[in-house]
Amino acid sequence: MKNIILKNRYTLLVTVLTVYIVVLVIEGSITGRQAQVLNFENPFFDLNIKDLDGLRERRA
Amino acid sequence: MNKFHLLQFRALLKREMLEHRNLFIVAPVILAGLVLLFSVWAMTRMGQDLISVGIEYMALLFNGLSPLEMAPIFMFLAIPFIGVFYLCAIIYLMNSLYQDRQELSILFWQSMPVSNLNTVLSKLVTIGIVAPLFYIATMFVLYVIAMLWLTILGWSYDIEVAGLGYMFLAAVASLIFVYLSIITTTLWLLPTIGWVILFSAFAKRTPIMWAIGVFILVGFLEEFIFGTQFLGNFVESRSTPTQYLILDFQDVVERLINYDMLFGILVGSILLAGAVYMRRFID
Numbered sequence: 001m002k003n004i005i006l007k008n009r010y011t012l013l014v015t016v017l018t019v020y021i022v023v024l025v026i027e028g029s030i031t032g033r034q035a036q037v038l039n040f041e042n043p044f045f046d047l048n049i050k051d052l053d054g055l056r057e058r059r060a
Numbered sequence: 061m062n063k064f065h066l067l068q069f070r071a072l073l074k075r076e077m078l079e080h081r082n083l084f085i086v087a088p089v090i091l092a093g094l095v096l097l098f099s100v101w102a103m104t105r106m107g108q109d110l111i112s113v114g115i116e117y118m119a120l121l122f123n124g125l126s127p128l129e130m131a132p133i134f135m136f137l138a139i140p141f142i143g144v145f146y147l148c149a150i151i152y153l154m155n156s157l158y159q160d161r162q163e164l165s166i167l168f169w170q171s172m173p174v175s176n177l178n179t180v181l182s183k184l185v186t187i188g189i190v191a192p193l194f195y196i197a198t199m200f201v202l203y204v205i206a207m208l209w210l211t212i213l214g215w216s217y218d219i220e221v222a223g224l225g226y227m228f229l230a231a232v233a234s235l236i237f238v239y240l241s242i243i244t245t246t247l248w249l250l251p252t253i254g255w256v257i258l259f260s261a262f263a264k265r266t267p268i269m270w271a272i273g274v275f276i277l278v279g280f281l282e283e284f285i286f287g288t289q290f291l292g293n294f295v296e297s298r299s300t301p302t303q304y305l306i307l308d309f310q311d312v313v314e315r316l317i318n319y320d321m322l323f324g325i326l327v328g329s330i331l332l333a334g335a336v337y338m339r340r341f342i343d
Contacts, residue, residue, distance in 0.1 A: 009341040013262055016334030017274070021282055021291065023327060028290030033297070 068174065072182035073190055076156075083148040084191040088198040091144050095202060112217040115210055115224075123223030127230040132307040134234035135241075138199060142238065145195050149187050153253060156183050157260040157335065158267045166342055176339040180332060183257060188246030196239050203231045240306040244315045248304040250328025251294075258331045261338035298324065 005015045027033070077084060103111065122130065157180075160166040169179065207228045214221035246253065259271040279291050298320070306312055315321065 006337065006340065009262055009338060012334065012337055012341075013258075016258065016331065016337075017278055020327065020330050021278060023330065024290045024294055025282065025286050025288055027323060028288060028293070033290060033293055 069178060069182060069185075072174065072178060073186055076182055076186040077190060077194075080152055080156075080186075083152050084186075084194050087144055087148055088141060088195045091140060092198045092202045095140065096205065099206070108217075111213060112219060115214045115217065115221070116219045118210070118227060119214065119219065119221050119223035121223065122227040122230065125226055125230070127226060127233045128308075130226075130230035131233035131237055134231045135237055135305075135307070137231070138234065138238045141195050141199055142242075145192065145242070149191070150256070152187060152191075153183070153256045154260055154267050154271070157257060157339070158263060161342060164342075166339070170339075170342075176336045179339065180257065180261075180336050184246070184253065184332070187253070188243055192239055192242040196235050199235055199238075200232065203228065203235075207231075237306050237308075240312060241304065244304045244306055244312075247316070248298065248321060248324060250325050251298070251331065252328075254328040254331025254335065257335045258338065261335040294327075 005011055106114075160169065170176075207224065210224055211221050214224065255275070256267075256271055259267045259274070263270040275291075279289070282291050283289060303320075304315060306315060
């Protein structure tokens, strides 16, 4: 296994990034971290790109 | 860790500072010179009455106030220095391991009794602890010059300048907060630092393009494979300055020991470990 991971720089990079992303996804799932693409709250207007339907309804 | 390892690590830190003195010593000195030059120019544009009223107002305003309570206000003065430091830090992190391979100095360092782990750690300690000291020292000298200047002006206009002493103490206390904030920021942004160092060790050319490009690609792959956006959300959740700025000594423990900080250190360590192993591959 170690030989495969350390075969060349690309296999090592893919392994590191895989471990990184898997840890992030597991932690996100356990803690219930909500995925938000862009939620920009300010005193003047609300912008949440995940909620485009809501935006259309408010504009209508 | 015995004395030999400490000396070895100290030599690595010294090497980093000597090789990158433009980023960590010359840059803050030039910025301080520019700030001083601008201040002199601004003062010459002001009338004598305005200057004397300004000094008297500052001396009265700060007289008897607690320097620690006033210190956060003076942190705003450090913003240009912090901005330049972050810019230099990104340039340094992006180039440090990449440059070693480009110049082939990696071959020399790998022939020395220095491990790849120590080399990567020395980059981290340089950016988080050693380099900020030079920025803080430069700001301190700037504050001393400004203080002397205001005092001399105050005396020449026959103004009571005792309050300026409190102002100076507040400015010095703000430097301690700035330094602690930089250390906290380094730990808080360890995933970002680890990412940049990993691609600095990986890329054959243009490490910045690799770092940005792969980040976008991994974000798309996460969405495609897992149907989640935790990578984007993770980055977004760590990008508010109030999460790592220290405005009071009580903030230190709160900022350093919390779940998000420790998880960030864990994730950053995965990427740094990758960078350490990546040093095995030399072009």
